[in-house]
Structures are given as C-alpha cells and as structure tokens.
Amino acid sequence: MSIDLVLEERGVSRRHKAVVAAIVAVLVFDGVDLQLAALSAPTMMREWNLSPAAFGPALAAALLGMAVGTAAGGRLGDRRGRRRVLLGSVLLFGVMVMAAGASTGIVELAALRFVCGLGFGAAIPNAYVLVAELLPPGSRTKAMGLLGMATVAGGAVAAATALVVIPALGWRWMFLICGTPSLALLLVLVRTVPESPRFVLAREGSEAAARLLGRMTGRPVDPGELEQQDTKAPAAKAVRAPGGRLLTRPHLRLNLGLWTAFFAIFFANIAINSWLPSVLSRAGLSLTGSFGASMVFFLFAMAGAVSMGYLVAVFGSRPTLIGGVLLSVAAVGAMPLLVRLARSVPAMGGTGFLVLAGLAGLGMAVVNAGLSAVGTSAYPVESRATGLGVAMTSGRIASVAGALAGGAVLSMTRDDTAAFFAVIVAALVLCGLGILTVDRHLAPARTERGARGAAQRVTAGRARGNPTSG
CATH class of the missing domain: 1.20.1250.20 (MFS general substrate transporter like domains)
Structure with a gap:
C-alpha cells in the first residue's frame, strides 16, 4: 500500500x-x-x-x-x-x-x-x-x-x-x-x-x-505494507x-511550461500591485479611490486563491488555469478603455475600476495558486522541492523585472497608459502558453478517485496472489 x-x-x-x-x-x-x-x-x-x-x-x-x-x-x-x-x-x-x-x-x-x-x-x-x-x-x-x-x-x-x-x-x-x-x-x-x-x-x-x-492519522500503520510499496x-x-533528474527530457515540457507560467504571472502581478495606484491617479481617480482599487484587487485575490482548489477538483487544473488567464486578460485589457472613458465621464471610472481590479485579482490568484498545486504534484518526490523552487525562482526574478518595467513604460508613455496595460496582457498571454505547455496537469477529483480505486483493487489483488485483479 x-x-x-x-x-x-x-x-x-x-x-x-x-x-x-x-x-x-x-x-x-x-x-x-x-x-x-x-x-x-x-x-x-x-x-x-x-x-x-x-x-x-x-x-x-x-x-x-x-x-x-x-x-x-x-x-x-x-x-x-x-x-x-x-x-x-x-x-x-x-x-x-x-x-x-x-x-x-x-x-x-x-x-x-x-x-x-x-x-x-x-x-x-x-x-x-x-x-x-x-x-x-x-x-x-x-x-x-x-x-x-x-x-x-x-x-x-x-x-x-x-x-x-x-x-x-x-x-x-x-x-x-x-x-x-x-x-x-x-x-x-x-x-x-x-x-x-x-x-x-x-x-x-x-x-x-x-x-x-500513525501519529498523523491516529491509527497504527504496518511497516511491511510500505516496504511492499516502494x-x-x-x-x-x-x-x-x-535535482539530478530534474533537467532531463521527460521533464522538458513540465519545466519549460512552469518556468514560463510562473515568470509571466509574477511579472503581471507585481506590475499591477506596484503601479496600479499611480495609473489610476493619472486617470483622474482620487488617491483614496486608487488605494481602494488596490485593496479590492487583494481581497478578490484571496477569494481566487481559496476557490482554486474547488475549481480544480471539479474541472481539473488545465481548464481552471486557462480560465483564470482569460478572466485576467479581459479585465486588464478593458482597463485602458475605462481610463479613456473616465477622463470624459469621471463618474464612470470609480466603480468600473473597482470591478476590473477585482476580476483581475481573482483571475491572477487562481493562476498563481494553481501553478503551485501543479508543481507540488508533477515533480518526482526526490526533486519535488527543487523543481518547485526553481520554477518559483523564475517568478521571483520576474517580480523585480515587473516592478522596473512597469515604471519604465509609464515614464516613457507619460499620460498614455495603454502601453502599460498592453505589456501586462502580453505577460498573461505568455502565462497561458506556459500552462498549455505543461504536460502533467491535475485531473478532476472524480477522475483521481477512480484511479486511486483502481490502484487499491490492484494492490488488494496482488496481496491475494492475483496480479490481474482490478
């Protein structure tokens, strides 16, 4: 077992x-x-x-x-x-x-x-x-x-x-x-x-x-069953x-996909977190309104991170993460349009930015948390922490790049924020490509339960001396 x-x-x-x-x-x-x-x-x-x-x-x-x-x-x-x-x-x-x-x-x-x-x-x-x-x-x-x-x-x-x-x-x-x-x-x-x-x-x-x-579950476990397993x-x-087996051909798509996706989602996340208040202030939103949009982003991000587990259990990780990317692209892509509208009709900007910031935070958090869930299950045990650590490192490097790039783009474009949001949308699209590259996604819970049930039947059959059981 x-x-x-x-x-x-x-x-x-x-x-x-x-x-x-x-x-x-x-x-x-x-x-x-x-x-x-x-x-x-x-x-x-x-x-x-x-x-x-x-x-x-x-x-x-x-x-x-x-x-x-x-x-x-x-x-x-x-x-x-x-x-x-x-x-x-x-x-x-x-x-x-x-x-x-x-x-x-x-x-x-x-x-x-x-x-x-x-x-x-x-x-x-x-x-x-x-x-x-x-x-x-x-x-x-x-x-x-x-x-x-x-x-x-x-x-x-x-x-x-x-x-x-x-x-x-x-x-x-x-x-x-x-x-x-x-x-x-x-x-x-x-x-x-x-x-x-x-x-x-x-x-x-x-x-x-x-x-x-036995300590974790509250009931004794037979060591012989674990010896038979492993x-x-x-x-x-x-x-x-x-890590010795980490950089090998069987892990090629997993590595490239996770590294790319982590880099892109961290880049987009940090760029939004660092510069959204400044961007919204340029659009004519008050300082309080700008901070309010950032707070809504964080609140919806918390909801997105928690809901990820339930969504993956129902749909699997690939559809869930791609859905998060599409939601984020739609929300961020609509922001420059709302900036132009807010300059003409200021009353339209406040509520609209709160809604879009919340949707962006929700989608990005689903992706961020989901990538970590995929990483913890996809790598073999002997290199699991190394594999996830290296993938997350690409994201940490992107955090620095996102903070610097966001400021540089805003400095070059002055009052035109469209380029800033376009860079974030491009990063999110790159994240989606990384997710599609990964070849070891989490299956829906019902599929996993079926696979585990089959494994249990096979194990029981072997214990009875019938290797074809199940």
Missing part, C-alpha cells in the same frame, strides 16, 4: 488540520514581513532624506533575496528535509526583520532585507511541498488554495497594522512588532509540523515512516542528489 493510499483511506485528521494552520500562519507572516519596507518607505525616506530612486535598492533587495532563497531552499529541502529548512527559514527571517528595524542607513537596510528575502524565499517551496506530502491526495488542491491566500492575506494584515503602528510609534516599532510573532510561531512549528513521510521513508526506512503516518519510492541516494 502506498503512502497516498494510507492517507486517503484514513482521511484528514486533527493533526493534519493543525499542520495546515501552522504553515498557513508561516506564509501569512511571510507576506507581512515582505511588505514592511514598502509600507515604511515614506517615513524612512523622510527620516534619512532619501529620494525614491535612492530607496529603491532596499525594496529590490528582498525580492532578489527571495529569488536566491527560493531556489536554494528547494534544493536544501530535498537534501536535508523540508521541515528542517522550513524551521531554519522562519528563524532567519524573524531575526533579520527585527534587525532591519535597527538599521541606521540605506546600505545596512538593503543588506538586511536581502538576508530577510533568503528566509522568505526558502520557506515557500518547502511549505507547499510539506503540505502536499502530508495531506491525503483529495485534499491537496484545496490546501494549496489556502496557502496561496495566506501570503496575500499577509500583505493586507501588514497594511492594516501599518495604519495604526507607524503614525503612533514609528517604523522601527513596525519591524519589531511584526518580527516577534514569527519567532513565537517557530515554537509552534517545532511541536506541530513533522517531516514529510516520503522523505522519512527514503531516508530512514519503512518503520520510521509508518510511525510518522521499490518505486525514492532511494536515499536519490534524495542525497536532489
């Missing part, structure tokens, strides 16, 4: 729910801490007498650190264990966030934010892979949606906290207040989150994996050489 069959037969336990809640909290704090420099920027620039251009490296440093940390963290997770790397990542970004609050200048801040980014980036692929390998197969896509929502929710929490803390106490307290809970969460993670049973099976054998599965399980040698 495979690990997946053991988990599926026994369902979601209280321990599973505690693990998901703890890892969701990690990603919420990840989202909070990532936004700290951007939210504190106006106050810090006044205090240090800096221009926006001079402060830019501090904002880019965390994104660059995330790009490095995501790739390195995924590889370390395959080599040393997902749990160990996740705990180390939380410790690193918690300490470094508080240290950044004591910065005395822009160079020191940028260096500390880069190290923070290493922790942010390394946490993400290991968090996703841990949840995917600890939960029953039928619950994974919905859990991926919750994880996708968590980082977005962290940005919203950070914005709400900044409104209260920075005016009253200053930006240094903002870093301290947001960094401290990350370290407190570390104690919860140590007690709550176990190692991946697949990693334990590969490294320590079936008895250790059976004990872990002539196909990743050997310890494979785990010690993570």
Whole structure:
C-alpha cells in the first residue's frame, strides 16, 4: 500500500488540520514581513532624506533575496528535509526583520532585507511541498488554495497594522512588532509540523515512516505494507542528489511550461500591485479611490486563491488555469478603455475600476495558486522541492523585472497608459502558453478517485496472489 493510499483511506485528521494552520500562519507572516519596507518607505525616506530612486535598492533587495532563497531552499529541502529548512527559514527571517528595524542607513537596510528575502524565499517551496506530502491526495488542491491566500492575506494584515503602528510609534516599532510573532510561531512549528513521510521513508526506512503516518492519522500503520510499496519510492541516494533528474527530457515540457507560467504571472502581478495606484491617479481617480482599487484587487485575490482548489477538483487544473488567464486578460485589457472613458465621464471610472481590479485579482490568484498545486504534484518526490523552487525562482526574478518595467513604460508613455496595460496582457498571454505547455496537469477529483480505486483493487489483488485483479 502506498503512502497516498494510507492517507486517503484514513482521511484528514486533527493533526493534519493543525499542520495546515501552522504553515498557513508561516506564509501569512511571510507576506507581512515582505511588505514592511514598502509600507515604511515614506517615513524612512523622510527620516534619512532619501529620494525614491535612492530607496529603491532596499525594496529590490528582498525580492532578489527571495529569488536566491527560493531556489536554494528547494534544493536544501530535498537534501536535508523540508521541515528542517522550513524551521531554519522562519528563524532567519524573524531575526533579520527585527534587525532591519535597527538599521541606521540605506546600505545596512538593503543588506538586511536581502538576508530577510533568503528566509522568505526558502520557506515557500518547502511549505507547499510539506503540505502536499502530508495531506491525503483529495485534499491537496484545496490546501494549496489556502496557502496561496495566506501570503496575500499577509500583505493586507501588514497594511492594516501599518495604519495604526507607524503614525503612533514609528517604523522601527513596525519591524519589531511584526518580527516577534514569527519567532513565537517557530515554537509552534517545532511541536506541530513533522517531516514529510516520503522523505522519512527514503531516508530512514519503512518503520520510521509508518510511525510518522500513525501519529498523523491516529491509527497504527504496518511497516511491511510500505516496504511492499516502494521499490518505486525514492532511494536515499536519490534524495542525497536532489535535482539530478530534474533537467532531463521527460521533464522538458513540465519545466519549460512552469518556468514560463510562473515568470509571466509574477511579472503581471507585481506590475499591477506596484503601479496600479499611480495609473489610476493619472486617470483622474482620487488617491483614496486608487488605494481602494488596490485593496479590492487583494481581497478578490484571496477569494481566487481559496476557490482554486474547488475549481480544480471539479474541472481539473488545465481548464481552471486557462480560465483564470482569460478572466485576467479581459479585465486588464478593458482597463485602458475605462481610463479613456473616465477622463470624459469621471463618474464612470470609480466603480468600473473597482470591478476590473477585482476580476483581475481573482483571475491572477487562481493562476498563481494553481501553478503551485501543479508543481507540488508533477515533480518526482526526490526533486519535488527543487523543481518547485526553481520554477518559483523564475517568478521571483520576474517580480523585480515587473516592478522596473512597469515604471519604465509609464515614464516613457507619460499620460498614455495603454502601453502599460498592453505589456501586462502580453505577460498573461505568455502565462497561458506556459500552462498549455505543461504536460502533467491535475485531473478532476472524480477522475483521481477512480484511479486511486483502481490502484487499491490492484494492490488488494496482488496481496491475494492475483496480479490481474482490478
């Protein structure tokens, strides 16, 4: 009997729910801490007498650190264990966030934010892979949606906290207040989150994996059943050489598709998040209205991330992700038309921008969360964290490119925002092509249940000495 069959037969336990809640909290704090420099920027620039251009490296440093940390963290997770790397990542970004609050200048801040980014980036692929390998197969896509929502929710929490803390106490307290809970969460993670049973099976054998599965599910597991399963399980040698099989011909379409899709969706997302308020202000919307559109984008993005799991369960990942791309293209493509209309009839702009921002956030979040769900299931166990980490790294690199390209396009076109939105639409189309390139999509839940039922019948037949059963 495979690990997946053991988990599926026994369902979601209280321990599973505690693990998901703890890892969701990690990603919420990840989202909070990532936004700290951007939210504190106006106050810090006044205090240090800096221009926006001079402060830019501090904002880019965390994104660059995330790009490095995501790739390195995924590889370390395959080599040393997902749990160990996740705990180390939380410790690193918690300490470094508080240290950044004591910065005395822009160079020191940028260096500390880069190290923070290493922790942010390394946490993400290991968090996703841990949840995917600890939960029953039928619950994974919905859990991926919750994880996708968590980082977005962290940005919203950070914005709400900044409104209260920075005016009253200053930006240094903002870093301290947001960094401290990350370290407190570390104690919860140590007690709550176990190692991946697949990693334990590969490294320590079936008895250790059976004990872990027994603790997770609340019922004993026979180690002999797991030994029977895994002539196909990743050997310890494979785990010690993570990524060795990643860049091979069987993974060609998966790699190219995921790398392209992650790059394009992160580019579009960051460009919208960074520059939408400025674009809407150019269109004549008030500053409050511009921020309102951004808030609606985030709120609908949270809904999109959560709904992704349910949509994939019904339709499968390919139709769901392509649907998210088409919705985003339609919403972003309509924005320049609404900009022109708002200049002629200002009353038409406010509500229209809220609707389009919400639809864009919904579609992009479905795609973002769905790609992570595909990545956690498509790569083989011995290189799963590495594969997802490398794919996400392409997105982190695109984050820097999106922020810079958006500003450059707006500077070149001045009052004409059509080119800005056209660049985002082009990125979304590229994302759709990447999704279509991927050759290992998630099937609808009913199809997966049928396949697992057939596998169970075959396993039972072999146990009775009838290899053709099922």
